[in-house]
Amino acid sequence: MWLQRTIAFEPRPRGIHLVTGEVLEALPELGDFGVGLLHLLIQHTSASLTLNENASPEVRRDLEAWLDRAVPEGASHWTHTLEGDDDMPAHVKAALMGPSLTLPLREGRPALGTWQGIYLCEHRDRGGARTVIATATGSPRP
Amino acid sequence: MWLQRTIAFEPRPRGIHLVTGEVLEALPELGDFGVGLLHLLIQHTSASLTLNENASPEVRRDLEAWLDRAVPEGASHWTHTLEGDDDMPAHVKAALMGPSLTLPLREGRPALGTWQGIYLCEHRDRGGARTVIATATGSPRP
Amino acid sequence: MWLQRTIAFEPRPRGIHLVTGEVLEALPELGDFGVGLLHLLIQHTSASLTLNENASPEVRRDLEAWLDRAVPEGASHWTHTLEGDDDMPAHVKAALMGPSLTLPLREGRPALGTWQGIYLCEHRDRGGARTVIATATGSPRP
Numbered sequence: 001m002w003l004q005r006t007i008a009f010e011p012r013p014r015g016i017h018l019v020t021g022e023v024l025e026a027l028p029e030l031g032d033f034g035v036g037l038l039h040l041l042i043q044h045t046s047a048s049l050t051l052n053e054n055a056s057p058e059v060r061r062d063l064e065a066w067l068d069r070a071v072p073e074g075a076s077h078w079t080h081t082l083e084g085d086d087d088m089p090a091h092v093k094a095a096l097m098g099p100s101l102t103l104p105l106r107e108g109r110p111a112l113g114t115w116q117g118i119y120l121c122e123h124r125d126r127g128g129a130r131t132v133i134a135t136a137t138g139s140p141r142p
Numbered sequence: 143m144w145l146q147r148t149i150a151f152e153p154r155p156r157g158i159h160l161v162t163g164e165v166l167e168a169l170p171e172l173g174d175f176g177v178g179l180l181h182l183l184i185q186h187t188s189a190s191l192t193l194n195e196n197a198s199p200e201v202r203r204d205l206e207a208w209l210d211r212a213v214p215e216g217a218s219h220w221t222h223t224l225e226g227d228d229d230m231p232a233h234v235k236a237a238l239m240g241p242s243l244t245l246p247l248r249e250g251r252p253a254l255g256t257w258q259g260i261y262l263c264e265h266r267d268r269g270g271a272r273t274v275i276a277t278a279t280g281s282p283r284p
Numbered sequence: 285m286w287l288q289r290t291i292a293f294e295p296r297p298r299g300i301h302l303v304t305g306e307v308l309e310a311l312p313e314l315g316d317f318g319v320g321l322l323h324l325l326i327q328h329t330s331a332s333l334t335l336n337e338n339a340s341p342e343v344r345r346d347l348e349a350w351l352d353r354a355v356p357e358g359a360s361h362w363t364h365t366l367e368g369d370d371d372m373p374a375h376v377k378a379a380l381m382g383p384s385l386t387l388p389l390r391e392g393r394p395a396l397g398t399w400q401g402i403y404l405c406e407h408r409d410r411g412g413a414r415t416v417i418a419t420a421t422g423s424p425r426p
Contacts, residue, residue, distance in 0.1 A: 104277040116185060135389075192383075203364075204372050205376055
């Protein structure tokens with residue numbers, strides 16, 4: 001069994017956003033899968049996907065704050081500055097967090113840990129709409 | 143062909159641990175696969191999985207030391223401090239290393255490079271037991 | 285449908301290299317896949333794979349420059365120094381960027397964003413030839 005769908009995310013402010021619910025709502029057919037894998041690719045180079053803590057908004061703020069310190073805007077070593085001060089740091093942050101996630105499917109849904117949620121990380125000030133390609137494969141649910 | 147199994151890892155001290163043998167011992171059925179993929183997800187947000195050098199314990203110590211310097215405990219910018227000084231840095235380290243690995247299967251086992259081993263990175267002082275969901279798919283071994 | 289092939293990359297200088305074309309040329313059979321996944325693993329611990337901006341060489345230079353600053357050579361905290369000053373930083377950089385990529389396949393090719401390209405990151409001064417295992421699975425193209 002294969003499923004593939006494009007998920008469109010509306011523009012979000014710069015920061016780390018919890019999107020588990022939005023991803024699952026876009027993929028109701030996951031309920032038909034028994035054992036499988038769900039792959040998500042964000043088709044951009046200044047936004048990223050990761051898994052992390054799904055309860056405290058502080059964790060998302062602190063992750064963003066760490067990224068801003070580790071990859072500072074306006075540093076003298078940046079040469080790719082044509083698209084704005086936030087652009088090149090956004091590329092580095094996207095590489096650090098990664099453009100994709102692969103999740104196990106079990107009994108019709110992603111087998112995440114209790115505290116795990118899907119983060120969409122918007123690294124640009126005005127990144128605009130973002131596109132994610134979701135691809136699932138697996139055995140039919142008994 | 144699909145295989146899915148939960149692997150329970152006993153509590154380990156904070157640090158980087160080589161677990162290739164433990165993963166393979168938990169999945170004897172991998173021998174039945176010809177070409178395929180093995181996916182591992184750690185169901186936690188303060189521990190992570192990566193691949194790196196399987197020979198020198200120094201590499202694991204130095205990776206841990208780098209993470210401790212790059213993501214310092216007790217920094218004034220952390221706001222999520224309720225669960226201890228090691229908690230929020232552990233979330234950031236887990237995001238940097240990543241929660242999952244996907245490995246190619248070939249002739250019944252992961253096609254790793256000579257020097258590659260699976261690292262379980264325990265980022266908390268007392269992280270407790272850790273759970274990994276292993277999912278394999280592939281063609282039968284001829 | 286399954287496809288697996290070893291791709292040999294000639295030695296490249298230290299730095300970030302765009303290899304999308306080289307990967308696709310090595311895998312002409314991807315055209316037979318409809319919906320699927322393509323997985324790439326670099327079988328080394330001091331080189332890495334990621335996706336990022338495919339247009340500006342400045343982005344690749346700036347990513348390399350950031351990595352060199354974030355993971356400095358010759359720092360006093362490194363203990364694994366036997367294989368040269370560039371070796372242990374290369375292991376850390378490889379862990380940060382990651383050893384593998386999984387990409388969605390759609391209508392016979394990877395469904396990348398307009399600006400996304402595959403980066404082979406060579407973190408060593410003289411890393412030599414590098415090997416990537418490509419594994420594809422999917423449904424036949426209608």
